Each structure stands twice: as C-alpha cells, then as structure tokens.
Amino acid sequence: MRIVYFDTETTGVKPGKDHIIELALLVYDDGKLTEEYDEFIQIDEKLPSKIVELTGITDEMLKDEGVAAKDAAAKIITVLKKDSVWVAHNTQFDLLFIYNLLKEYFDEEDILDKLSKVKWLDTLTIFKDRAGYPHRLENMVEHYKLEDVRFHRAIDDARALKECLRELKVERNDIKEYVNLFGYNPKYGVTGEKFQFITYARQPYFNGLKAYRNILPKTIKEE
Template sequence: MKIIFFDTETTGLNPATCQIIELAMITVVDGEIVGDYDKFIRTNEKLPQKITQITGITDEMLDERGISEEKIAEDLKNRLTPGTLMVAHNCQFDLSFVYYLLRRHYPDEADEIVMNLDWLDTLTVVKDRMEYPHRLNNAVEHYELEKVNFHRAIDDTRALYEVYKKLKYDPLYSPDEIDLYINLFGYNPKYPISGIRLRPKITYKPQRFHNFPDKNKRLSFEYILPNQK
C-alpha cells in the first residue's frame, strides 16, 4: 500500500485565492519510507507579515529557494497515482489547496486525480480519541513524541507520520480501526465546510469537540445513510 503523508504552508486560508508556499510529502510503501519531498513555491505577491511570523518563511527564502507552481503541479500529478492514501492533519484544508493548485495547471484532470485517491484526516481520528485540544502538536504531546518546528511543512509531516503510527498501533484500539476513517471527515457543525467538498468520494459528518471521548460513540461507527453522503 502506498501512503503519502503531506502538509502545506500557505499565504492564507482561502484555497481558491491563496497559494501554497511550502509543500512537504513523505511517501511510505508497505510500511517503509521510500522518499520525502519538501519544496518552497515562488509567489507573485509579497507574503503577508502574519504568515512570515507564523511559519518563519520569508519572501527571500521563496525567491532564492522556491520553484514554480507549475513544477509543483507536475510533481503532484506524477506522485498522486490512483489508489494512493493521502494523510494529513485537518486534511480538508490541505486537500483543498492541492486541488486548486492542480486545477490551475491541469483543469481537465484535477478532479480525476483527487477522486482516484483515498484520504485520511488524522484530526478526525484524534477528535474521537483525545480530549480537546486536537492540534497536531497536542497529539505529539499526548503520545509523548519528539517535538518539532511546527508550522513548517516538512516538520509537521514528520510529526504527522509518527502520530499516524501511534494512532494505528494504540493498544486501546485495533490496528485496522484507523481504516474506518478513510474518506470520512468530521467537521465542526458550528461552521460550514470550507474548501472543496469532495463528494461522493468523502463523507462529511458533524463531529463535536469532546472533553471526554466516548469510545462507543466514535464517528467511524455511526451508520451512514446513502442520502447523508
């Protein structure tokens, strides 16, 4: 099985109008890391000061080390082969940015590319298993993993991979149980789903924050009617 763990740093929150400035991926095949990928992406506009403060990424870094978005799109098209499982924390966000990037350069193929993949949101899993808060750094702390430089895509991706292994092999759960979350995204019912809604590939279900998660009321075990997809 091919799994790609990925993360993005972006110029803002709207995937339709903002851009990815750093994309990181770790590719795992049959449980072994076979490659990693970390690229800065040049933009046509100055970075918002807030983004630089959060990520530490500067305009100079993008100018000197960044590559074109067109090249990133080509790399994604070559790597995102049908049947690949894509894993991210708050996957709806990163999926949306990847989709819009692909659509800008491969408008006739973007939908097919993303629909032929499977998607796993570790945030959805964490919400079912951990008390609030549920950020990636909270999961790292919960599982007593080594802390990284959060808000940098490659570091977040490395942490994501370690969190995924802890979620999969948590002694309180069956290793196969994490597969129940594939193509199942939880969302906060107080807010609308942002970005692209990848239906019918992905099922979106309301998922509230839990101070004390109930093992018998996990999102993955709710019966999903066809008309709710």
C-alpha cells in the same frame, strides 16, 4: 501499501485566494521511505508578516530557493497514484489548496478523477474521537508524548504526522474505518467546497476517548 504523508504552508486560510508556499510529501511503500519532497513555492506577491512570523519563511527564501508553482503541481500529479493513502491533519484544508493549485495547470475533470482514486485520511477527525479539545497537530504530538517538532514547517509537520498516526494505530486499530471521512465542527460547517468522493459528517465536541461503538464512522449517516 503506498502512504503519502503531506502538509502545506500557505499565505492564508482561503483556498483559491491564498497560495501554497511550502509543500512536503513523504512517500512510503510497504513501510519503507521511498521519496521525500520538500520545496518552497514561488508566488507573485509579498508574504503577510503574520505568515513570516508563524513559519519563518521569507520572501527571499521563496525567491531564491523556491520552485515554480507549475513544477510543484506536476510533482503532485506524479505522486497521485491510484489507491494510495494520503494522510494529513485537517485534510480538507490541504486538499482544497492542492486542488486549487492543480486546476491552474491541468484539466479540472482529470484532476477530480485522479483525486477520487486516492484514499484520504484525516488525523484530525481520528484525534477528535480520541482526546478532548484542542485538536491541533501540536496537541496530538503532546498528547502522545512525541519529540518536540518545529511546527508550521511542512516537512517537519509531515514527519510528526507519521509518528502520530503510528500512535493512533497502537491506541486503537480502527484507522481504516476513517478513510474518505472528514468530520467537521457543527458550529462552523465544512470549510470550502465539498468533494463528492469524501463523506462529510458532523463531529460534535467530546471530552476524551470515545468507546469504539461511538466513533464517528460507527454513528454517522451520509450527508
């Protein structure tokens, strides 16, 4: 099985308007790390001060160490292999940013076709069935008593994500049931546009570990 743990750092929270400034991809084939990609991405604007403060990434780092956005997009295309499993925390967010980056350089219909042939897994959706609020990656790391992580840097978040998924599997082996399923807060709805290859489902607040019969994949109806 091919699993890709991925994360993005961005200039803001609005896909299509804001931009990816760091992209990390950890590729595992049958449990073995076969590729590690971590690059800053150049942009044609100054970074918001709050993003610099949050991530530690500066305009100078992007200029001196970053790759062209087109090159990052091309890299993503090479990693988008059919039936591979792509894992992120709040995957809808990262997927939207990747989609908007790709369609700047490639045919949109081809992009959607490639994205639809990949399996998508959202650890945020899984974690909401395991523990009470809050559900950020930081909270999941703390919940499973993992080592400290330098959060808000893409490669470190991707590495932490792999360790968290391992703990989620140990806790209860129901991960496969969440493939291509994204839960969303009923108060706010789905972030951005919906992808046809994803099932979106309301995921109300629950304070603790849900019984297996009550996990989201067991209780939803397609919307």
